[in-house]
Structures are given as structure tokens and as C-alpha cells.
Amino acid sequence: MKKFVFENKKYGFELLMDLHKFENNPNIYFHPTIHETNFFEILFFENANGRIELNGQLLEVQEYSLFFISPFQKKSCMIDHNSVKGFHLVFQNDFLSDFFDDKLFIYRLQYFYNSQYPQFLKLKKEEYTIIKFGLNEIIEEIKNYQNDSIHIIRSLLYFSLAKLNRLYSSFNNISPKTQSNSTIYKFKEQLEMNIREHHSVQYYCNLLKVTRQQLNILVKEHTNNTTKEIINNRLLIEIKTELRYTDKTINEIASTLNFSEPNNLTRFFIKMEGISPTKFLNSFQNDIIK
Numbered sequence: 001m002k003k004f005v006f007e008n009k010k011y012g013f014e015l016l017m018d019l020h021k022f023e024n025n026p027n028i029y030f031h032p033t034i035h036e037t038n039f040f041e042i043l044f045f046e047n048a049n050g051r052i053e054l055n056g057q058l059l060e061v062q063e064y065s066l067f068f069i070s071p072f073q074k075k076s077c078m079i080d081h082n083s084v085k086g087f088h089l090v091f092q093n094d095f096l097s098d099f100f101d102d103k104l105f106i107y108r109l110q111y112f113y114n115s116q117y118p119q120f121l122k123l124k125k126e127e128y129t130i131i132k133f134g135l136n137e138i139i140e141e142i143k144n145y146q147n148d149s150i151h152i153i154r155s156l157l158y159f160s161l162a163k164l165n166r167l168y169s170s171f172n173n174i175s176p177k178t179q180s181n182s183t184i185y186k187f188k189e190q191l192e193m194n195i196r197e198h199h200s201v202q203y204y205c206n207l208l209k210v211t212r213q214q215l216n217i218l219v220k221e222h223t224n225n226t227t228k229e230i231i232n233n234r235l236l237i238e239i240k241t242e243l244r245y246t247d248k249t250i251n252e253i254a255s256t257l258n259f260s261e262p263n264n265l266t267r268f269f270i271k272m273e274g275i276s277p278t279k280f281l282n283s284f285q286n287d288i289i290k
Contacts, residue, residue, distance in 0.1 A: 001034055001035060001036065001074075001245065002031065002033060002034075002035040002036075003035065003036050003037070003038070004035060004036070004037040004038070004039075005037075005038050006037070006038055006039040006090065006092055008092070011142070011145065013145070015142070015150075015153075016091060016092040016094055016095035017089070017090065017091035017092070017095045017153070017157065018089075018090050018091070018142075019087060019088070019089050019090075019135060019138050019139055019142065020087070020088050020139075021085075021086070021087055021088075021139070022045075022048075022084045022085060022086045022087065022088060023084065023085050023086075027081065029043075029077075029088045030077035030078075030079045030081065030084075031076060031077060032076055032077065032078055033076055034053070034074055034075070034076045034245060035074075035075065035076065036071075036072050036073060036074055036075070037069070037071060037072070037090070038071050038072065038092075039071055039090050039091060039092050040068075040069065040070060040071060040090065040091050040092070040093065040106070040112065041067075041068075041069040041088070041089065041090050042066060042067070042068055042069070042087075042088075042089040042164075043066065043067040043069070043086070043087075043088060044066050044086045044087040044088075044089070044128075044131070044132075044135065045061050045062070045063070045064070045065045045066070045067075045084070045085075045086040046063070046064065046085045046086040046087075046128065046132070047063055047083055047084065047085040047086070048061045048062075048063075048065075048079055048080065048083060048084045048085070048086065049061065049079070049080040049083050049084075050077070050078045050079035050080050051078045051079075052067055052075060052076070052077050052078070052079075053074075053075060053076045053077075053078075054067065054069065054073065054074070054075045054119060055073050055074060055075070055119075055237055055240065055241060056074075056237070056240035056241060056243070056244040056245075057118070057240075059118065059120050061079060062122060064122060064123040064124070064125060064127075064128040065120065065121070065122050065123070066120070066121040066122075066123065066164070067119060067120055068111040068112055068119040068120075068121070068168075069119065070112050070113055070119075074241060074244070074245050087132075087135050089135070089157075089160075091157070093105075093106050095154070095157075096154070096157070096158065096161075099154050100158075104182060104185040104186065104189060107185040107186075107188040107189050108165075108185055109161060109164075109165045110165055110168050110169050110172070110174055110175075110176070111164065111165065111168045113188050113191075113192055115230065115233040115234040115236070115237050116174075116223055116224075116225055116229070116230065116233055117172045117174070121164070121167060121168050121171055122171070123167065127167060130163065131160055131163065131164065134156045134157075134159055134160045134163075135156075135160065137152075137156050138153055138156050138157065138160075141153050141156070173224070174222070174223055174224055175221065175222045175223070177222065181218055183208055183210060183214075183215070183218055184218045184219060184222045186208055187204055187208060187215065187218075187219065187227075187230075190204055190207050190208070191204065191230070191231065191234055192234075194207075195231070195234050195235055195238060196238055196256065196257055196258065197257075197258045198258070199231055199232075199235055199258070200231075201215070201216075201227045201228055201231065204227070204231070212227070215227050232268075232272060233272075235257070235268075236268075236269070236272045236273070238257055239253065239257065239265065239268075239269055239277070240280070242256065242257070243277055243280065243281050244281065250262045250265060250266065250277060250278075253265065253277075265277075
């Protein structure tokens, strides 16, 4: 599988983010084979036709649609290069977390590391126009880089990300808060780090030094889901990723994801998806061919 690594000195000086327009060179941004990156991405489509496969889910690309991709998530892009117009934003977590002295900043944004809702947002034209203005300003600052450009770029990027968080939260009817109790963001962080080995609510309560009731109240308030639902949905993504992007057997996947036995994984998958892992994989492959 191809892996893209962030180039932090592409412009001759260190810059932990980059932004381009698709129409300038679409061949660079859309790869039809499965790949992953070590940085965050947001794809802004002002105009496009095609589909994106992201973490074992096929998503249609529409006018004024956005896609949010976290590091090491698997994706492929089947996009018509002739009609595409929009922006490709990439950045590393340190670009913002160091500046705001908040290592949890990226976890405060609802559209990254969210297993409950699609990593997709459809904007209205006027909403897209507001975001587009900020993105064009960032491009101009990169082109004409000066001593204070880094501050302007960070401010514009922060504005764009925060505005998108509000829009995404409203679109999915979830909390737009980014400065609430930090326990909820630490939970998201720990879930990403430990989901492949630990699936119990109590494990995360112990890590965070809170009771099950305390954690559940915070999670419910922030996501409209219970802690167990969040854990189960995140675990389901890992299973789908293993099924879709590896050649492992069910037995091997069960071992990799710390299920006590393969039958438990199969029962869990059927409960969550309504079909067996094998039927899921066959159905997904048929959709890809269509």
C-alpha cells in the first residue's frame, strides 16, 4: 500500500501545512489505488464527479462537499479530473497544537476521529464561499511568504477549522463545543491509541480516572451516543479496515483486535452490521465494480 509522507520543507523553510487548488494539477491529489498519509487532509470540492472510498465506505462526491481524513486512514479517489474544482488542505497536528499549546486541539474538532458520523459534509453555496475566501488568503500568504505570514496562516486555518466544526456539528445535530471538559477529548485520544487491544468501557474509565457514569454523561452530552456505542463503532471501523485492506483470515483479525475467539468477532460484526464479515466484504467488492 502506498504511503504519502508530509514534506515540511517543500518551500525552503519549515511549514507544517500546505494548501493547493485541485484544478492546478489534479493528478497529484487523486490516487485510484488504496493509500494512506501521515497527515490530516480536508478535500474541498466546489465541483466534481466521482467517489471516494474511505475506511471501507464508499462516498459520492458532490458539489460543495468536503471530506475529512485523519492520518493513516485508508482511502482511494475515483474522481473525474476534467471537472474537478476545489482545494486540498493538508497539515500536521503540531502546526496547530504547538501554537495553541493544546495537544488535544485536533480531538476537539468533531469531524476528525469521529466513528459515529460520516467524514463528510455538504455545504450550502454561501457557506462554501466564506470558507473559500479564507483558503484563497492562505494560498496567497504561502506564495508571498513574509516574517508574519505564519501568524496569518495559522489564524486563517484556525478560523476555517473552527467554522467547519460548527457547520459539521449542526449538519449532524451534535455538540459544537471545543472547550468543554477535557476528559471527553482525552477519551477520544485514548480510544485511537488503544482500540485495537481494549474494548471495555471500564478500561477507559480507569485510564481517565472517572466513573462509568461520569464518562457516559460527558460522552452523551458531546456526541449523543453512549460510551459503549462510541467504542463499538470505532472497533467496527477497525474490523472493516482489516477485512477490506488486508488478506487476514477471521481468526487472524480476531487475534489482531484482541477478541477472545473468532466467533465473538463474527457475532459482534453481525450485531453491528446485520450481515457476516464475509458477506460484507463480498457486497463491498460488488459496489466497487459498479
